Amino acid sequence: MNFPVNKKIIMWILSSVLFMEMMDSTIINTAIPEIAKSFQTYPVNLKLAVTSYLISLAIFIPISGWAADTYGTKTVFSTAIIIFTISSIFCGFSNSLIELSIFRALQGFGGAMMTPVARLIMVRVFPPSELVKATMYIFLPALLGPVLGPLIGGLITTYTNWRWIFFINIPIGLCALYFTQKYIENEIAEHKTKADIIGFLLIGTSLSCLALAIESIGESIIPSYIIKVMSSIGIITFIMFIFHAIQYKENSILNLQLFKYRTFKIGVIGNIIAYISTAGVAFLLPLMFQIQFGMTPLKSGLLISPMAIGAMVMRGISPQFIKKFGFKKVIFFAPIGIFFSLISIGFITRESSYIYICICCFFLGFFNILLMSSNGPMIYVDIPKNKSANATSLDITIRQFSAGLSVGLVSFLLITFLDNLKTNIHSEEGIKSFHYTFFILSGIILLQIIASFGLKKNDGEEASRGAS
The missing domain is CATH 1.20.1250.20 (MFS general substrate transporter like domains)
Structure with a gap:
């Protein structure tokens, strides 16, 4: 054309x-x-x-x-x-x-x-x-x-x-x-x-306060009393937004009525789990490679790039997987691939070969996109066309917020393990803190398997047949 x-x-x-x-x-x-x-x-x-x-x-x-x-x-x-x-x-x-x-x-x-x-x-x-x-x-x-x-x-x-x-x-x-x-x-x-200004102000205040409070846990950058105030404001405005969204229904800036659709709810929950368990990896790996292993930023970037390459490879073939096995099986088995990828990354040491590191990163990106490519369409299979825009806004907002929480989570876990081991991020013992953090993330992704039990065998069947 x-x-x-x-x-x-x-x-x-x-x-x-x-x-x-x-x-x-x-x-x-x-x-x-x-x-x-x-x-x-x-x-x-x-x-x-x-x-x-x-x-x-x-x-x-x-x-x-x-x-x-x-x-x-x-x-x-x-x-x-x-x-x-x-x-x-x-x-x-x-x-x-x-x-x-x-x-x-x-x-x-x-x-x-x-x-x-x-x-x-x-x-x-x-x-x-x-x-x-x-x-x-x-x-x-x-x-x-x-x-x-x-x-x-x-x-x-x-x-x-x-x-x-x-x-x-x-x-x-x-x-x-x-x-x-x-x-x-x-x-x-x-x-x-008509813009839902009140809803925007409520959810904007809530997300920003909660995110900043969660990011600051265990840190000394922001005084503890300010963190408590931000947490309180974030929780109060979130509750106010829920009541606001219930009252405004489809006219709310984020249409919470969409959670009445079972496949939408399961797909969104799946995305939250997937993003929290994987989005922080791209933040954590460069720290481990450069601070623990003494690599240059360039070498660190080269070793991380297979993650994106694996994602691009799977993005091209994921429709075939969904068409052949259906959403329920893919959403059940893809987290297992992510689990083993994260476990494998958790065993990376200074002596690990570059080939091993690249393979681990490749398969993490590979299985992660397979899961995302299944959760994504699952969100929309039962949503009426006139509500698809609302579904997109809510979906993207939750995904981005979950990605931000993931970075905060891996940072909190890393600092916590460093404190418990009575070491610092630059010491040789510090590598254990990175490993334990990856192991925790690998456990979180298994929650996706539990979420998949809520799907029926034929959920998204029409959409999976149309995948090509």
Whole structure:
């Protein structure tokens, strides 16, 4: 299928922006030890810079659709690119952990507006007959972002300065902004939806307070009384949001009525378990490789990249697995593959061969995407089409928040084991703390098997037959 020149340019714009956002979610991981040295702080404290980005995404993604419908796709998309690019510059010039975390949160706000609106532009520009192929051209290059992120981050940090991992967003952002202004139309929805401002403020306050409180457990950065206050505010506003969502039903910014659908509920629970048990691994491995094994950021990035490669391989063949075995069997057996992958990673030592490390990382990414590719569609199999947008917002919010919690969890476990062993992260004994943390994560993923018992044999049968 040959696309007109303007549509090809739009595909390039969307793909480059998605690539930038997806790369940015992983590029910081291999630079964490060097950033910690620069800020003269404990490496694990850098979790705040990682989770602030993820939590910001979780908070602001639900309002992206309303913003695009109200102010126009081009306006919101352009503004998001500007915010993302400028905040990248600020991240590069940060001189403390607090500064970096604040600007990463601003980056997350830009990403929250950028990625969903890019999908919306794609749907509006390309008719159904062109959409499948356009999706492939747009998202395949973008999927290279998580693969190249650790490599580029490691390369830059090893041979230049960690600040350049943020500055590389400048040329991408400026080019995307220029072509957006020239080739993308500002489409405003004819029937504008009313924003649930109260719901947004309640859930935004709740998620941010709870996340910050959980991240700060066992740390001395924030006084304990402030943590208690934030926890209380987070819990109170969350309860208030639940009552608000029950009253507003489908009009709530996050439609909790969707949990009445059994497959949606099981799929969401599965995603929470999967993200909590695996999302923190990309944060933990660079710390172990660089601090414990003395590797360069580049070598660390090279050893982690098979995780993303395994994910890309499985992404291409997962529909065949689902079609052959069905959702219930895949959701039952995929966690077993993740379990053994995490256990294997938990036995990595200084003497482990690079081949062994790469194989462990490859299969973790491989089985993780198999599970995600099953939980993802399962969420939508029984959801009416007119509620699919609500389901997407709720699903993405929960996934991003769970990913942020995972980073906080692995940090808490690591520090706890270090304290119990009466050692520190730089000592030889410290490797045990990493191993124990991976073993705990491997146990968490087995909860997914229990969740799969709630599925019926024929759940998603029609969707699995359509997989190809």
